[in-house]
Amino acid sequence: MLELTKDNFDSEVLEGEGYVFVDFWSEGCEPCKALMPDVHKLAEQYGDKIKFCSMDITKARRLAIKQKVLGLPTMTMYKGGEKVDEITKDDANIANIEAMIKKFY
Numbered sequence: 001m002l003e004l005t006k007d008n009f010d011s012e013v014l015e016g017e018g019y020v021f022v023d024f025w026s027e028g029c030e031p032c033k034a035l036m037p038d039v040h041k042l043a044e045q046y047g048d049k050i051k052f053c054s055m056d057i058t059k060a061r062r063l064a065i066k067q068k069v070l071g072l073p074t075m076t077m078y079k080g081g082e083k084v085d086e087i088t089k090d091d092a093n094i095a096n097i098e099a100m101i102k103k104f105y
Helices: 009-014 030-046 061-066 094-104
Strands: 002-004 019-025 050-056 074-079 082-088
Touching (some): 002 009, 009 019, 009 050, 019 030, 030 050, 030 094, 074 094
Parallel strands (some): 002 050
Antiparallel strands (some): 019 074, 074 082
């Protein structure tokens, strides 16, 4: 998974080709850290057609707020610079995340 920063977010996600999956997380979010190994497995499984990225929002709070990430964990799918789908908080389980990925795969 590509590690996003406030410096490369626009070029990798908003200006990226095709579908881009972003896992917004933070070190203090236990559900985020619990999901991470499974999300990395999905990246290996579906990474040939979707770009998988993760962003630690503690290093880019303003960017996260600008992207309307108001709670964690948040998994978002972008295409053409636009958010096309999102799973957040209580709905963020591996079954829902994989279902969202399969919609765009």
